[in-house]
Amino acid sequence: xxxxxRRTALVGASGLLLAGCEKITGSPTVRKVLxxxxxxxxxxxxxxxxxxxLAPEFSRADISPKFRMNGNRxxxxxxxxxxxxxxxxxxxxxxxxxVARPFSLSLAxxxxxxxxxxxxxxxxxxxxxxxGEWTGVPLALLLRQAQVSPSVxxxxxxxxxxxSGTPYYESIDMIDALHPQTxxxxxxxxxxxPVGHGAPIRLRVERALGYKQAKYVMKIEAxxxxxxxxxxxxxxxxxxxxxxxxxxx
Amino acid sequence: MExxxxxITSQVDAPAQDRALVYRTRLPxxxxxxxxxxxxxAMLMSGATIFNAHPRLYWGKYGAxxxxxxxxxxxxxxxxxxxxGSLQIDTTGFLGLTEHSxxxxxPLVTIPNYYSLAEGRQWHFFFAWVLVxxxxxxxIYAIFSRHLSHDLxxxxxxxxxxxxxxxxxxxxxxxxxTGEAAKAYNPLQKIAYLGVIFVLIPLVVLTGMxxxxxLNAAFPxxxxxFGGRQSARSIHFLCATGFLAFIFIHLLMxxxxxxxxxxxxxxxxxxxxxxxxxxxx
Numbered sequence: 001x002x003x004x005x006r007r008t009a010l011v012g013a014s015g016l017l018l019a020g021c022e023k024i025t026g027s028p029t030v031r032k033v034l035x036x037x038x039x040x041x042x043x044x045x046x047x048x049x050x051x052x053x054l055a056p057e058f059s060r061a062d063i064s065p066k067f068r069m070n071g072n073r074x075x076x077x078x079x080x081x082x083x084x085x086x087x088x089x090x091x092x093x094x095x096x097x098x099v100a101r102p103f104s105l106s107l108a109x110x111x112x113x114x115x116x117x118x119x120x121x122x123x124x125x126x127x128x129x130x131x132g133e134w135t136g137v138p139l140a141l142l143l144r145q146a147q148v149s150p151s152v153x154x155x156x157x158x159x160x161x162x163x164s165g166t167p168y169y170e171s172i173d174m175i176d177a178l179h180p181q182t183x184x185x186x187x188x189x190x191x192x193x194p195v196g197h198g199a200p201i202r203l204r205v206e207r208a209l210g211y212k213q214a215k216y217v218m219k220i221e222a223x224x225x226x227x228x229x230x231x232x233x234x235x236x237x238x239x240x241x242x243x244x245x246x247x248x249x
Numbered sequence: 250m251e252x253x254x255x256x257i258t259s260q261v262d263a264p265a266q267d268r269a270l271v272y273r274t275r276l277p278x279x280x281x282x283x284x285x286x287x288x289x290x291a292m293l294m295s296g297a298t299i300f301n302a303h304p305r306l307y308w309g310k311y312g313a314x315x316x317x318x319x320x321x322x323x324x325x326x327x328x329x330x331x332x333x334g335s336l337q338i339d340t341t342g343f344l345g346l347t348e349h350s351x352x353x354x355x356p357l358v359t360i361p362n363y364y365s366l367a368e369g370r371q372w373h374f375f376f377a378w379v380l381v382x383x384x385x386x387x388x389i390y391a392i393f394s395r396h397l398s399h400d401l402x403x404x405x406x407x408x409x410x411x412x413x414x415x416x417x418x419x420x421x422x423x424x425x426x427t428g429e430a431a432k433a434y435n436p437l438q439k440i441a442y443l444g445v446i447f448v449l450i451p452l453v454v455l456t457g458m459x460x461x462x463x464l465n466a467a468f469p470x471x472x473x474x475f476g477g478r479q480s481a482r483s484i485h486f487l488c489a490t491g492f493l494a495f496i497f498i499h500l501l502m503x504x505x506x507x508x509x510x511x512x513x514x515x516x517x518x519x520x521x522x523x524x525x526x527x528x529x530x
Contacts, residue, residue: 025361025368037375049467056469058310066315121311121478123462125366126302128313129478207463242367248463249374 042246051175055206058119063189064130067122072161072168073196075216080160088200093184097156097221100147107186107200113137116183124210125243134204136185140178142220152222156229157203160216163236170214171226171234171245172205181206184217209247211237271432273520278396281387282515288383289492291376296489297354298361298369304353306486310477319483322353377457384450391446400434401443407436425506427523438502445495453488456481 024030075081083091088107096102105113117135143155155177159168176182184201186193193199198215205212212235226232231239238245274282305318312318321332322344329345331338342348347355356362360372391397406412416436419425426435434442458464459471459481475481503511507523514520 021360021362025372031371034371034375037378038371040378041374045461045463045467049463053466055462055466056472062310064311064313064315066313068313068315121462121465123460123478124303124313125370127299127482128303128305129311130313131311207466209462237367242365242371244367244370244374249458249461 038244038246041249045246045248046175049207051178052180053207055120055181058121058131060119060133062131063119063133067130067132067189067197068124068128069196070124070210071215072163075159075161077160077162080216083160084195084199091200093201093217094219095142095146096219097223098149098152099143099222100149102146105142110137110184110186110201114141116181117187118181118183118204118206120181120204120206122210122213125247133189134183134185135187135190136183136201136204138180139182139184139203139220140180142184143177143222146222148222151224154223154226154234156221156223156226156234157214157217158219158221159214160218163240166236166240167230168214168216168236169230170203170212170236171223171229172203172208172212176205176208179205179207207248209249211235211243212247268524269522270519271522272518273432273514274518275394275396276518277387277390277394279515279518281383281390284379284383285387288376288379289496291360291372292380293489293492294358294360295369295372295376298359298364299366299373300486301352301354301359301364301369302366306483307479308476308483309479310472312479320486324351377454380450381454384446384454388446401439401446403436403439407439412436423505425523427525429522431520431522441495441498445492449488449491449495453485453492456485456488460485 092104092106093110094102094104114137115135116138117133119131119133121129121131123129139155152174154171154173156169156171159170161168172182182203182205185198185204186201188194188197193202198213198217201217202215203213203217223229226234226245230236233239233243234245235243237243300322304322305312305314306320307316307318318332319334321330322340323330323332324346327341327346328339329341329343329347331340331344340346343355345351345353350356352359352364356364359369361368388397391401407416413436420437425431426433455471456475458468459475460478465472465478472478472481475484510521510523
């Protein structure tokens with residue numbers, strides 16, 4: 001009998017405690033105060049990191065034997081399925097938004113452009129890491145060719161995959177967009193990029209966490225603001241799960 | 250436990266008014282203590298949420314689902330487990346599987362009290378700034394106010410192994426300093442505080458920073474120091490375990506040394522010197 005009473009008391013006490021915690025974690029004021037940390041992290045990391053400082057690169061001996069896939073592994077749209085069946089022969093990457101010369105590129109044209117190869121570490125926001133070798137076109141080259149307007153603040157990546165009908169997208173600022181290691185990769189570990197990893201191209205932005213590495217990129221858009229674009233958070237996970245837009249840690 | 254309460258009783262035996270009330274803990278130390286106490290709890294609990302996203306730890310530069318973890322908390326059917334190398338411990342009801350959760354750490358010990366990696370990270374990185382700023386300000390204060398050299402540093406006498414061994418034996422017998430000697434921290438206490446201030450907190454901050462891909466670009470040598478990002482993550486978790494051990498011993502010592510007197514001293518600064526033990530008087 002005593003055990004039950006004590007147990008009930010314990011459950012009751014922890015219930016009260018949990019309710020109190022929920023009141024704190026759910027409070028809009030608390031949430032607003034907490035965003036100060038994110039702002040401080042963004043400013044602090046930008047302050048101590050040179051805009052061209054390179055993410056560590058590894059040797060082939062360091063490559064993960066198996067590279068874990070995450071997010072969507074097979075876009076469901078009929079358009080993508082058709083491209084895939086056709087080995088992406090008719091696929092084109094669109095580059096537009098606030099640019100003087102919008103243009104599009106086929107996979108063959110992308111592969112013929114100047115390339116960069118890098119062996120880098122992919123860090124998932126969940127905590128795991130995998131090392132892989134990526135080859136692709138530096139994003140800066142494409143942006144230069146498109147002549148991005150000086151008022152542009154962000155580059156947005158629109159993707160072919162979706163979560164229950166909501167399309168995946170991501171965004172980075174101009175510092176990361178023009179970084180020498182920011183590439184549109186079509187080759188992974190010296191093989192054509194597998195569908196599970198984002199074929200035909202995925203973004204590699206090596207100083208950010210995994211959710212910034214947009215897969216199945218279809219369209220690149222230069223914008224002045226992220227407001228008004230989908231949920232306004234600058235990315236699918238930012239909009240739907242409250243992930244921090246700045247993914248430097 | 251009986252021996253412990255016997256000693257506490259003998260310590261409070263003498264009439265309280267006969268024993269001096271001394272001002273032992275200055276205001277900045279008290280403020281830092283409480284800011285740090287809240288911060289460490291927020292960090293441990295939001296850290297538990299982050300750990301729940303991938304409750305496996307590895308050594309080296311990389312590590313994901315295909316690699317073998319040295320530590321894993323998980324669930325197999327109706328059993329929660331903690332696996333340390335080849336050793337598997339049944340933790341059903343505590344870790345891996347509880348009545349209300351199938352996550353590694355149950356909601357009672359996480360912030361928020363449901364699984365949200367995004368919110369856990371938001372709490373963790375907010376309090377990371379509080380942790381860093383408060384320890385920097387505290388260490389500067391401790392140096393210039395001589396709190397460090399007067400109260401925390403071990404004297405030449407205290408650094409002798411024979412002295413430390415004596416102190417360890419006294420602690421094991423739950424015989425704490427009384428009278429004048431109780432005005433100062435004892436050697437083991439000093440070592441514990443110095444360990445937290447100069448080893449545990451810097452190590453947890455540095456390994457945390459080493460997990461940041463952006464800071465890896467700024468300070469790549471940090472990866473070399475800790476042996477890769479996954480090793481840094483493992484050391485970060487071990488530091489958290491170290492904090493947990495410190496908190497456990499710290500609170501146990503407070504209870505054994507007289508919780509009311511100890512609490513008064515860390516809130517108001519005033520401490521009543523314990524009476525000399527009868528067996529010595």
